[in-house]
Amino acid sequence: MKPPGTDAHLAGSGRTGMLVLAGSSGRVEAQRCDVLAAGLDVTALSYRWFDPVLDRLALESFEEPLAWLHERCERLVVLGTSRGAEAALLLGTLHAELDAVVAVSPPHVVWAALSDRRPQTSSWTRGGEPLPFVPYDDDWVPTTDPPEYAGQYRSALDRFADRVPAARIPVERIAGEVVLTSGGDDRLWPAATYADEVARRRAAHGRETVVLHEPAAGHRVLLPGETPQPARLVHGGTPAADAVLGARLWAELERVT
Numbered sequence: 001m002k003p004p005g006t007d008a009h010l011a012g013s014g015r016t017g018m019l020v021l022a023g024s025s026g027r028v029e030a031q032r033c034d035v036l037a038a039g040l041d042v043t044a045l046s047y048r049w050f051d052p053v054l055d056r057l058a059l060e061s062f063e064e065p066l067a068w069l070h071e072r073c074e075r076l077v078v079l080g081t082s083r084g085a086e087a088a089l090l091l092g093t094l095h096a097e098l099d100a101v102v103a104v105s106p107p108h109v110v111w112a113a114l115s116d117r118r119p120q121t122s123s124w125t126r127g128g129e130p131l132p133f134v135p136y137d138d139d140w141v142p143t144t145d146p147p148e149y150a151g152q153y154r155s156a157l158d159r160f161a162d163r164v165p166a167a168r169i170p171v172e173r174i175a176g177e178v179v180l181t182s183g184g185d186d187r188l189w190p191a192a193t194y195a196d197e198v199a200r201r202r203a204a205h206g207r208e209t210v211v212l213h214e215p216a217a218g219h220r221v222l223l224p225g226e227t228p229q230p231a232r233l234v235h236g237g238t239p240a241a242d243a244v245l246g247a248r249l250w251a252e253l254e255r256v257t
Contacts, residue, residue, distance in 0.1 A: 009029070012043050019045055019076075021049055026050055075257065082105050082189075086106065098174075105182060108171075109164060135163065172207055174207070178209045181245055183237050186219045188233055214244055218235040221249055
């Protein structure tokens with residue numbers, strides 16, 4: 001049986017199944033799967049989980065790939081980056097069978113769809129209903145060229161503060177382990193602030209969280225054995241700092257797999 005997805009990459013055959021989700025690039029994380037499978041002896045699966053835009057995607061769409069991995073593996077982990085980390089955290093709240101959620105540069109709320117649709121819509125649905133979300137600030141104007149979108153996300157949280165409580169991801173419901181990473185030079189969104197919010201919410205409910213922060217790193221970590229991937233947006237950080245954070249994350253991946 002082939003793994004789910006018409007555009008997918010499967011690597012390894014270890015006892016831990018790992019679903020690997022890219023961020024807003026939408027790419028299939030082939031290199032990351034190969035590195036994880038070779039270094040950690042996991043079964044790593046990545047697929048193009050939204051196409052062409054992330055707009056009202058059913059969380060149920062992840063059930064098939066998760067079930068496919070779960071049928072073949074003793075343990076189950078989701079590793080997501082950025083908007084993929086948003087997906088990973090949401091899946092953790094819904095799937096008690098997940099042993100760990102690893103969120104690289106995560107948000108703490110559900111964000112609006114990655115589309116030009118107006119009025120704005122949620123990125124996600126469950127049971128056919130859209131999840132509450134925080135909209136983007138359409139009046140925000142970038143001050144850099146190319147744009148650094150961290151300011152947009154800060155502005156949106158301030159402008160739509162009344163939408164934040166309903167849009168918070170209920171991370172306290174995640175039964176498995178949670179590992180978060182963030183870079184202090186993240187110029188896409190302020191992941192360090194978001195990761196701290198996730199950890200605080202879980203701590204308030206007696207849940208432990210591993211938070212890895214590297215001041216000079218950017219939005220995307222570089223795991224041992226990976227090479228930097230092309231980026232459409234300004235991520236911040238440097239390859240060296242991103243690799244330091246990636247090495248710290250690798251030690252946690254060894255532990256949770």
